[in-house]
Amino acid sequence: GVYCAIRGIRRLETVPTKDLHQLTQTIENQLNETLTEVKNMALDVRPSVLDNFGLFSALRSLATRLEESSGLSITVVGNAKPEQLSTEVQNSMYRICQESINNALKHANASEIVVLLSQHNHFINLEVIDNGDGFETSETESFNGHSLGLRDMSSRVRALNGVFKVHSELTIGTTITVTFPVQIEKGSLSHE
Numbered sequence: 001g002v003y004c005a006i007r008g009i010r011r012l013e014t015v016p017t018k019d020l021h022q023l024t025q026t027i028e029n030q031l032n033e034t035l036t037e038v039k040n041m042a043l044d045v046r047p048s049v050l051d052n053f054g055l056f057s058a059l060r061s062l063a064t065r066l067e068e069s070s071g072l073s074i075t076v077v078g079n080a081k082p083e084q085l086s087t088e089v090q091n092s093m094y095r096i097c098q099e100s101i102n103n104a105l106k107h108a109n110a111s112e113i114v115v116l117l118s119q120h121n122h123f124i125n126l127e128v129i130d131n132g133d134g135f136e137t138s139e140t141e142s143f144n145g146h147s148l149g150l151r152d153m154s155s156r157v158r159a160l161n162g163v164f165k166v167h168s169e170l171t172i173g174t175t176i177t178v179t180f181p182v183q184i185e186k187g188s189l190s191h192e
Helices: 002-011 017-044 048-053 055-070 087-108 137-142 144-159
Strands: 073-078 112-119 123-130 163-169 173-181
Touching: 002 017, 048 055, 048 087, 055 073, 055 087, 055 112, 087 112, 087 123, 087 144, 087 173, 137 163, 144 163, 144 173
Parallel strands: 073 112
Antiparallel strands: 112 123, 123 173, 163 173
16 A cells, blocks of 8 residues: 555656546555554554453553643543453444544643443443534534544444444534443343
8 A cells, every 4th residue: 555655656746737636546545545454453452451450440541641641631430341342342442532532632622531431231331521622513524634533433333333423512522422232141130
């Protein structure tokens, strides 16, 4: 991908003007494919704290690290038992939380972020709530680089049978919600 894109960029100097648009489109597609590959590779790298201490501890240590580097208040709370979720789903929740916090730090001018992990009968919710600038959700499709990240998160969650929602209001903030079903183990129900 990158190698082809570099060759394409070198060719730009010699290409007739009428063919420029097509070539730049091709290069852009190659770079987007490479970006997706790199992101997927990054997603495969699991933080060791996730393996050793579970999702809650991993999210808390992520929050502490980002809090120290940004000066924002980042709180992780909840009553969920995420170990009931598959490793892949927990990994995805961690990455989405990381991406959502980074988005808020980059774009939102937030002063506070709350990560809420809550459990309901048959599902677990992860909410990342910031008190930043917010944006018009209807315009998300054209919302600079932010929308690409949101689209990636959404397709990642759907691939794992989850539900992804974004709720944002100007001047109030943004909430990103991810919901995954919890499989009840057969035989774990009591038959008294």
